[in-house]
Amino acid sequence: MTAPASHERVYRALLRLYPKPFRTRFGDELVQLSGDLLREARERRGGRGDVTATWLRLLLDVALTAPAEHLEQRRVAHSLSRPASAATKALGVLGVGGGLILVSAFVFFIPGTFNAIRLVLFNLGAIAIAIAVYRQLPAPAGRAALVLAALVIVANAWHLVMVIVGIGRPQPPQADVDFRLVMFLAGLSMWATDGVFGLIVARLGGLARLGGAALVLGGSAIVGMDRLGLVHQGEDSLASVVALSGVALNGIGWIVLGIVVATRRRPTVSGAAALPSG
Amino acid sequence: MEAAERPPATPPLSRTAVHVLLAIGPEERHGYAITAEITRITGGAVRLGPGAVYTTIKRLLDDGLVDEADDRPDPELDDQRRRYYRLTALGRAVAAREVRRFETLVQASRPWALEVPPT
Numbered sequence: 001m002t003a004p005a006s007h008e009r010v011y012r013a014l015l016r017l018y019p020k021p022f023r024t025r026f027g028d029e030l031v032q033l034s035g036d037l038l039r040e041a042r043e044r045r046g047g048r049g050d051v052t053a054t055w056l057r058l059l060l061d062v063a064l065t066a067p068a069e070h071l072e073q074r075r076v077a078h079s080l081s082r083p084a085s086a087a088t089k090a091l092g093v094l095g096v097g098g099g100l101i102l103v104s105a106f107v108f109f110i111p112g113t114f115n116a117i118r119l120v121l122f123n124l125g126a127i128a129i130a131i132a133v134y135r136q137l138p139a140p141a142g143r144a145a146l147v148l149a150a151l152v153i154v155a156n157a158w159h160l161v162m163v164i165v166g167i168g169r170p171q172p173p174q175a176d177v178d179f180r181l182v183m184f185l186a187g188l189s190m191w192a193t194d195g196v197f198g199l200i201v202a203r204l205g206g207l208a209r210l211g212g213a214a215l216v217l218g219g220s221a222i223v224g225m226d227r228l229g230l231v232h233q234g235e236d237s238l239a240s241v242v243a244l245s246g247v248a249l250n251g252i253g254w255i256v257l258g259i260v261v262a263t264r265r266r267p268t269v270s271g272a273a274a275l276p277s278g
Numbered sequence: 279m280e281a282a283e284r285p286p287a288t289p290p291l292s293r294t295a296v297h298v299l300l301a302i303g304p305e306e307r308h309g310y311a312i313t314a315e316i317t318r319i320t321g322g323a324v325r326l327g328p329g330a331v332y333t334t335i336k337r338l339l340d341d342g343l344v345d346e347a348d349d350r351p352d353p354e355l356d357d358q359r360r361r362y363y364r365l366t367a368l369g370r371a372v373a374a375r376e377v378r379r380f381e382t383l384v385q386a387s388r389p390w391a392l393e394v395p396p397t
Binding site for chain 1: 308309310313325326327328329330331332333335336337359360361
């Protein structure tokens with residue numbers, strides 16, 4: 001087998017600018033045609049000037065047609081898909097609301113009982129998104145999503161119940177020796193499962209990767225700093241800042257995921273095979 | 279012989295798509311032959327690059343106007359990696375429609391357009 005000519009190596013590198021399905025289907029022919037055009041230019045009497053002009057034309061051709069082909073792929077994918085169902089959209093909107101309410105604590109001061117209600121709404125939003133993500137992820141990731149979604153739902157539901165129980169108690173959870181441990185464990189499992197859940201939602205691709213990364217980073221920060229005892233009550237330390245940033249990141253992650261699941265289009269049965277992957 | 283199909287009432291093809299359809303014509307042609315034929319029939323005014331040729335061929339394949347020929351020429355005479363394309367019955371009908379469109383355009387414009395002295 002002979003090594004590819006230098007023009008072929010350069011042109012193959014340029015082909016990476018085209019969408020992968022197009023490259024796979026026509027890559028070899030594009031390389032062959034570019035080689036033919038360069039050979040023709042070398043054989044003309046113009047010599048190096050002709051070859052340079054042909055290279056410039058090849059570069060301009062790639063610069064014009066590669067973006068157009070990306071747009072075409074998007075147009076085809078869009079035409080072969082339909083919007084998320086009304087139920088999934090509603091779950092996404094609920095999730096965005098939950099995330100916004102969690103993040104709102106960093107904008108407004110929310111006192112006592114209202115702070116607990118904030119956590120209730122946040123839990124409901126996270127549960128809604130876990131259900132929506134499970135509905136959207138294909139197998140086999142769907143099965144893993146089912147397990148993780150179930151864990152997220154259980155952990156958030158547990159935390160939600162503890163928050164509601166805490167509202168009716170005479171003293172705050174941190175002062176209640178009996179209640180403190182169960183509340184701590186509910187919080188630990190919630191933030192930890194949120195973080196792990198971030199790994200699987202990245203499978204949805206695109207913007208979901210950002211939402212998933214926010215959940216992973218946010219969950220890790222909260223569990224690492226706050227839940228494992230590096231943050232002490234009333235102490236203004238770097239660990240406290242990191243833990244609070246983790247809470248904010250977690251909220252942002254759920255907002256992003258809510259937007260993703262509410263706006264994500266699903267392939268039609270007949271068009272599923274034609275949709276570009278990734 | 280394939281039966282001629284009536285072309286669907288679709289908007290006119292892009293100029294590049296028409297060039298590729300007319301360059302393939304009644305033959306089976308590979309990419310380089312198509313670009314060379316386009317250069318020839320346009321008097322050198324149009325020189326398409328590989329990206330323009332194959333993004334257009336892809337659309338024509340997807341629309342059923344062109345298909346890939348199964349037969350390969352003698353391996354002694356040509357590179358076996360080349361793929362050859364030909365017009366489908368629908369592609370021929372669309373090409374005929376485009377040629378008629380040009381004819382109408384030319385007939386309507388000729389009386390005045392060719393009176394203008396060249397500058």
